Structure formats: C-alpha cells, structure tokens
Amino acid sequence: MRVLFVCLGNICRSPAAEGVFRTMAADVETDSAGTGSWHVGEPPYGPMQTAARDRGYDLTDLRARQFVAADFDQFDLIIGMDASNISNIERLRPAGNETPVRLFTDYAPESGAQEVPDPYYTRDFDGALDLVEHCSRGLAAAIT
C-alpha cells in the first residue's frame, strides 16, 4: 500500500501528515507533495518542524516536491488537505486512471472538520497537528 499526502506548498500540512502517519503505519509506504512549486527542495517550515518535534515526530528528512500526474500511477491512495488541493490534484488525473483521491478529514468524521486549515496562514500549528493526528488514526484504522 502506497499513500501520498498532498497540500499546497508541501512544507506544512502534508509533511506533517506524512511524519505523523508513518509512525502509526510502518508497513505503508508514504510520501508527500505540493500542488505548487514555490518550495520545491525545501525542508518543512521551521515552526511546523518545531511543533511536530515537540510531539515526537521528526520531519527533518523530508523535502518538498511538486505533485505530478505520474503520482496517480505510483500511489494507491492520494489524500488532500482541503477542497482546493483536491481540485488541483484532479486536474492532473490521467485519462482512465481510477486512483482514489480523498480528503484527509474524511477519516476523522467525528472532528466535524471539512479540511485541515493551513497553519502557514492561521499560525495554529498545534491545532493542525491535533487534526492531523486524529485523521491519521482514522486512516490507519481504515487501511491497515
């Protein structure tokens, strides 16, 4: 099983999702990507790394890359952080490809959240991590 987490910049939400989820499902291959190219090659955003580190998640090995159409063939499940991510992802879907694309919050229905709000703008890194942990537990239960 291969799961790809996708956000806009690939420096806050999707690397946090990858870093959290991989500790809960060691047998699942994980990666993350951004639909935008601004931060390609960069490590996760400093404040997000610090907030994750404080909970025991090490994001230091991660580097941003851009989501590409070939990812539809490389992964079994693609997870977006908000509705805008989903539409950006779907725009690149190759003809005939049927890889499922889901919202991360679909795996935490009790949270009532419809998206993982972007902490790059909200500055609420801990709130984002709370939700990422909740969604990760639900995803791990659903696929492992």
Ligand code: 4NP
């Ligand atoms: P992310 O947050 O999508 O959670 O990585 C963002 C970080 C940077 C930018 C956008 C979103 N940016 O436009 O630079």
